[in-house]
Structure formats: structure tokens, C-alpha cells
Amino acid sequence: MSICGILYAVCTPLFFNLAFAQNSDSNCTFEPVSIPIKWATLPNKGSIRGGAVSMGTPAQNFSVLPIVEINNTYLFQRFDGCDITEAACRTHRGGFFIPEDSDSYKSDIAASPTSPQWEASETLTSGGIGSDSFVLNGNTTISQFPFGVVEKEITVNHAGGNGQASFGLGRNSTILSMLKSAGKIGSSSWGYWWGLDGATDPAKMDGNLVFGGYDRAKIKNPEKNHTGKFTERGLCPQGMTVTFNEIRLNFPNGSQPNLLQSSPLQACVCPQCTNVMTLPYDPYYARFETWTEAVAINRSLGINFFDMMYHVDEVYQGDLTLVLDTGLEIRILNSQLAIPDLTIGGDGRIDGNMSVRDLTLYSLQDINRFDMPRLGRVFFTGAYLWVNNDEETFTIWEANPTTESELVSVTEPKSHEECSASSQLIGPSTTPTGTATQAAGGTSPTGGTLKGGAIAGIVVGVLVALSLFGFSIYWILAKRQTRLAASAPDYVDSYPEVDFHPEKRKQQVNAGTPLVEMWGAHASEMRGDMASPQELYSERDGGPASVHELPSST
Template sequence: MEPSTLTAHGSLAVLLILPAYLAILTQAACAPYPVPIRLGNVSLSNGQVARGLELAVGEPEQNFAFIPQSGQNGTLLYGTNGVCTLRGSDKWSKNGCTSFRGGSYDSLASKTSKTTSHGATPEDDGWPVINPVVDTMKLNSNLTLDNLAMGIALSDWDTQGYYAMMGLGLGSNSTILRVLKESGKIASRTWSLFWGRGFGMSSQLDGHLIYGGYDRAKVSGKRYTQPLTPNIAQCKSQLVVTVTDLIMNFDNGTDVSIFPSKSSAISTCINPTLPVMMRMPLDPYFYNFLDYTDNTIENMTRSLGYHYWNMKYLLNQKPYDGALTITLSSGLKIRVDRDNLVLPHVLLDEQTGEMLVNATEKDLLIDSMQDVNKNDMAQLGWQFLSAAYLQVNHDTSEFSLWQANPTWSQDIVALDSGNNDLTDFCSSQSIEGNKTVNGGGDVGGSGEGSGNDSSASTSSPGLSRGAISGIAVGGAAVVALIIGAVVWFLKRKKSRAPSIPSPGMGQNTSWLPGPPGQDLPPKTPPTCELDNGDTPTFRRYEMAG
């Protein structure tokens, strides 16, 4: 065969193989679309609302409000009993207890509820004794976990009003993170959290939890990343930061530090479960805060409402009307505005389950650590995450913080195992609708589940199931094309017929996958109109229409 003919045949083979090869590379580089979960007001079975992560359990669906538990790994439910003992169990009605717990799970009403062994749930230190159960959990409109092992609390957690609601574990061994990663639904064991604007604030804004990515629209300025800090007894979340300054920003433009010296620093734990902005030592920090506002600790009391054990102003005291800037050793400065720091007193009615807002009483969302708690580790709670945006990557053992940008807009991106942004999403995430993934629950102790997909996939880190399928299909196509080219070449050689130019081949490369269109749909925030007067005035808190 003439060299020119051989070259032509080789070029044709390359043209045949190249499109399939490019398709493989494109599919392998794509990322599964992250899994966003709405954080906001959730309608409960008692007709009332609770604020938390909106998740549905069972079939038919039972809607609940969960609180993120960054130091735990499992999923904690409260059943029809509710075990409400705060301030005496005799004070709680069934409706009141349902709101307090974020819902009331009825396993008998769920057609998909099954028994399981205790070994199917992770051992979470500090959680109450549980009854293990397996059921479905709908994360959002696109993804449902089938056969997920959870625990129904059989007793109170003995944490008073600090940790009241159902809990969703986000720790380094989180069941849900593992299932989503191994099934190829997320590219990394990453989650991000923004609290939004909740009860008592002048306006409402949904927050979110996002598995496998974060929302770029909700962050502002530089990203600050540092390692997780394990094995700290008072910080199970491993989110340890160093506060190097606390500056009071008065309305008249005056800025005053409450730190005793520039060399001072407070080792602080970020705990998204706590209903506070910050727990800080009374001496000297909160003493200084009170001095600059012409107040004393004797003139303040404690909130026993929604923002449990925060400081509460007496009626004759003028609340602080400025902001607070928190400076971290990383250089990040988080400004907490007044409406994130001083809020109307919010109270849960123990009989009706309604959230009531008292506009004439004010809570200062600082928990002064004193007496037996004076040596505790300082903490930043969920209200801090209204002003800051948090992202955790358990694959890299790192976490990142930004100043939050409170907006209804969204720009969700995925993160790989190296903590790199990924914006090219696999097509299957946007066209397949709701998918079911096996949650890996050990049903009846047998280890058999009823899910459609296996949670024990051995997919490579960062590759989705769609990417692996694309590689397999593309690889088979390449092999077939090579075989076809060889057979064609041999036949041409045998016949020794003159070369015939092959027809041109076109490849449409204009398609680009896009994200699904029904993630975190914007909702009109309800306006919280506050009464002003001398007499305490209560109002009902209603869901947004």
C-alpha cells in the first residue's frame, strides 16, 4: 500500500475515534449538581411552623424542621411522644411539643418504615437513647434517600432549650454525606451552611444547607480557609477559630474594642446548632460591652424563649443600637448588624405551638459565660451564620468562611475532593427528575434494602455515576470504531481497489449541560411588622404566602 494511502487511512481512523474520545473527556470532567436543602419556615402537622432544614420522611411524606448537627453523624427524629420535659412535662401539650421538636414522626403512618439494628446507626456521643428505624428521606425535589437508618429519641437530650429539635448529622462520618459521595450524587464530602434571617427579624430570608458545593451568590469578599481541629472536647464540630478583636460599632460612627489588649485572643468554636450569636466570657469581654452601653449585668436577665439563655433586657433598659465586628486571626472581619444582634423576644406557646413575638421585650443574642461556665470555650452559633457563610470539606479536612451576602439570588457550584470549584454539571442531574438512592440501612438486621441504586459504589473520587457511565459507553464506542476501521482497512488492502475519499463527518459540540431549574426556589419573604408600645404585645407568626 502506498504511504499516502496509509496516511489517509490513519487520518480517517483518528477522525472516527476523536469525537468519542472527546465525549469521554467531557463526561469525565463534569460534576454532579450539588444537593441544596432549604432552611426556613416549615409547616408542621399541628398547623404551626418551625424554622430549620426542610426535609420529608416516610411515605406519605411527613414534613419536619431539622437543625444541623455539625458534631454528629446520624439523623435524630422525635416521635409522637416528643419527650418534652423543659420546664416540666406537664406544661406541654402535644401541639406545643410538636413545634418544640420541629415535628412529630409517626412510624406507624409511614408505609416505608421498617425496623433495623442498632448497628445500622452511628454511635453519636451525647445523643439520647434511640430506637433505630429505616425509612425514606426526601432531601429536595430531585433526590430521595431510600432505606436510610435513623434514630427515634426515647428520652430528652438533657440540653434544655439549647438543642431542642430533630438533628441532621454533618460530622466527618456523616451517614448522608457518605451515601451521597459513594453513589456519585456529590463530588466531595462537602457541605455549606447559611442561616438566613429568621424569627423576630425585620424581614425573612431563607437559608440553606448544600451538600457537595456552595452558593457563590451568598458570599462576599475573600475566602478564608483553615484546617479542621479535631479532638477538642468542647468543639465537636472541629470548627475552631481565634477571635482577635470584638469591636462595637455605634450609630454615631464611634468604634470601640472590648478587648483588654491587642495581644488578647479567644479560642472559639463555631457551633451551628446553638441559638446564639456568640457565647463570650463575662470577664472581661461582656463586662466591657455593658460598660460602653451604660448597663450592668444585674440589670439583665435571661431569655427562656426561642433564643434560649441569651441575655434579655429589662423593660426600663435601653437596648444596644449598634453593630458588632468580629475579627479572626485569619484576617476575616464579620460585621454583625443590629438586627442580627438585638431582636424582639420570641416565645413558643407550650399549649398551641405558636411562635409569638413580643415587640416590647428585647433579646441580646449574646450568652454571657459566668459562674460554673466561666471557663467554657467561647462559641459562635447559628445567628453568626446569618452574617458569615460557612463551607466544610471533610475530604480535605478544611473549612472556609466568607462575609455573607444575604440575597435571594443563587449561583450554586460544586466542589471536588481538592476543594476546587466545579461548574460543568453532568447532564443526568438536570433531566432525570427525582432520583432515589439507597441509604444503606440495615433493614431488620439483614443488611438488605429496597433502594434503586447501590450506596456501595466504588466510583472514583470526584466522578459521578453519570461520568463513569459515559466513560464506559465512550470506551466501548472507541473500541467498536477501531475494530471497524481495521476491518475496513483490511478489506481495502485485499481488494486493492483505488482509494475513494470518505464523506466528511460533522460533530455537534454546541451542547452544554445546565443545572436543574428547581433548586431552592425563591419565595417571597414574609414581613415581620413589630408593635411598639409600653405594654407587651404578642402576635402570631405566620408562614409566608
């Protein structure tokens, strides 16, 4: 590598670190911050899926979910009351923050938080507030980041009883505001793809959460999207609603009946919810079970909490296509729709029951029958979400499942006016693809224009080279690599090691739950001999009259 290249690699992150200590009005370097969404390994050797980050000195690892109902970030402290053991509770919470184990933690014991970055509209009724060093990825650390430390639950309005560590990504998000004020990102926007979370290798892939932009590689067709405006919270605490004209069952035989028939259905976007969506039992879920000839045996009490549970040889074998009122179609593959039941064992590790499947649909009935349907994170295995808090809009595209990344920086109008196009510097991407920059004046981002980052890097390198010797550069580079290796979260990149104990699980379902061969041992479209083939649904409950079973060959 040339001296200029080495200088640019060293000095770019040094300038960013300086920005947090002393904000500069002339800082126009905007680079999105990407956080992997994966099964993150915790100190108890358990793992749970979410954004992989760390807090404190030395680093304590966490798995964090994006929550739009709140603005501040919350971690849980040690507690044994949320699950069967403390170890299980630690996994459930996405990690415990232990203040006394961090040399850099500062507790804010004032009646009102003294940190100007804390969103003061949120008041905890239990727990406390502090600040510490927050590592988002190997290149981005926020010193003295304010966050809530809670025990039993996040006791603020609209938190929705979320039980895992949470990024507050609401309209006045603390973390987005701090990154934006420091000049790291150019807008309070964020992109989100949950990734693929099935049981077999082809059905597994890490997702990502992008602050200050979105990941264009994860979007199948940027021109084809659905864009909506924020709404009053009301029945939708997230303030983002969509309308579906169709929800199609994609049976293996090619038939595609519409669950909604002729009635559109409105739903609320809930990125952290544990399913594809929630559906009123009457008439939609009742119609689903009639057409699939499948009867739920229970509800999951594991990671996919309260989703519907079926015997493995009776669960629906097709895909699900959701069609928005703008015509955008999102298809959820069966590998994401019907998955093994996963629970957290007493040692904090994941236990799996392969004799049943959790269908990631939630039937709204009894006391919940009037709730507004919600779109959860499994919907975002097939869709990509971009939320623009500055413009108060959100955009949904069909997702392009890929491990490649092309981060696009979005600049909100005020920042864009302050920084002329020629002065915007684009820092080097940590991925093989380039980074693009775009003004967020339109309703949805569809592309970007590459800037002269390489030229700017050379200029910076030449200026610094005047005051540094070659050996000093190599020494700084080596020190930086050591520091990043020590501070970056240490996480696994794959599905967790699952402990399958059918003999232990069969008592938790119905007594008649059969023991079956492992995943993939049978052709997925086939059912057992006790019932007619699942893909042929009847005309009951208003099913299309044009679909019939094939006549016999006699």
C-alpha cells in the same frame, strides 16, 4: 420545549434515582443538594426555623438543624415532656416522627443496627433506629435512609443536649456518605448560611444548606476568607476553632471600641447554637454592659434560649463586628443582634413579646464561666461557612445576603481522579444560575469551571429518543410532576405568624416592664429620656481615652 430538552428533563432525575438502587463506578454526574433554611410549618400549624425536609410515606414535615458533633440523623417521636403541652413540644422538636403513620418505615430492632450506612460508633442509650424514605428537596429522595428516633434527647457522645431534629454532618456523616456513594455529590463537604432572621421584612431572608459543595451567590468576596484545620474535640466538641483579634461595638455615632482590647479570644464554631456567640462575663460581657450602659433584666426562656434580655428602649442599638486573626471582618447587623423575644405557646404557635429584646449574646458566668466561647447560627447571618470533611478543613467568608443561588459542586481528589474532566456531567440547576464544578485540592474554593452538561444532555436525549415515542415522553413528564408535587415538603417561605400579647407577657418579665409602641415606631438610635445617649460610652474599664462627649453649645 424541544423533544431533546423534554427528554433531558425527564431522564436526568430518573438516572439519579437508579443510582441509589444500583451504584455505578462510571457515574460522574455531581450536583449539589440544596435544602432551604426557613420557618417551616409543621402539622400542628406551629413553625420553627431549620432545614425544611420530610420523612416517610405519606410525607411528615420536619425542621432540622445541622450538627457537626454527630454523624447520624435524628428525629424525635411523640412526647409531651419537653414543653408546656404536646403541641408546644412538637414545635420545639422540629416535628414528631410517627412510625405507624408511614407505610415505608422499617424498624431496626437488632441489638446492633443492620444498616451498613448507619455510623456504628454512635450508640443510643434510649430510643430506636429505623429507615424510611427521606425527601431532601423536590429532586432528591433517599429511599430507606437510616436514622435514629429518640424521645427525650439525643443520647450519644458530643450531642450537646440538642433538642431539635438534627442532620449529623460530622466527619463520617451518614447522609453525606450515602449521597456521595450514590454518585449524586462528589465530596463530603457542605455549605451553610443561616439566612436573615430579624423582625421586619428587610431583615428576613431564607438561608440554605448545601450538600456536596457551596452556594457562591451567598459569598461576598470568594478571595477573602478564613480557612482552618479540624482540631481535636477536647474543649471544642465541634472540632473547629477560630481566633478573634477584635470584637468591635459599632455605635450609631461612629465610635468602634474593641471589647477584647489587646487580648485575642478563641471560639468554637457551633452552627446550631442559638446566638452570635457566647462570651465570658469577666471581663468581656461586663465591659459590654458598662460601655452600652444597658443592664439585662432577665434571660430568654424562648427560642433564643438563655440569651440576654433587655427592655426595648434600653437594648444596645448598634452593630457588632468580629475580626478574625486572618483579618476577615464579619459584621452582624443590629436587626439580627437584638430581636423580639419569641416563645412557643401551648398551641404550638409562636408568641412574641415586643416590649423586650433578646440580645443574641450569651454571658458565660457561674458554672459556665470557664466554658470555651462558641459561635452560633446568628453569626452566620453575616458569615458563610463551608466544611470539607474530606480535607478536614473549614472556610468562612463574609456572607452576601441574597435570594439568588449559584451552586458550586466540589469534587474530592479521589472522585476527581476517577472521573476525567471530559466525563463529568453537570445536571440542570433548579435555580436561575448555573452550577459549577471544582476539585477540592485547595484550601478554599474560589470558583469553578462550567462543563459540557448541555451537550451531554442532548446526547442522552437522542439515545433515549430512539426507544420512546413522543406521546410517551409527555406522559412520563406529567407523571413525574405529579409525583414531585406529592412528595416535596410543603413549607411556608416567610417569618412565622407571631401572636403578640403584651398583656400576657408582662408578667413573665419584671413587674416594671413598660408597654411600648410597636417595632419601628421610634428612630432606632434614640434612647429614653432617663439616661444619656447610648452611643456615647465612657472611658471606664479601659475604654479609649480619645473618645469624648461633645461640649455644650453655650
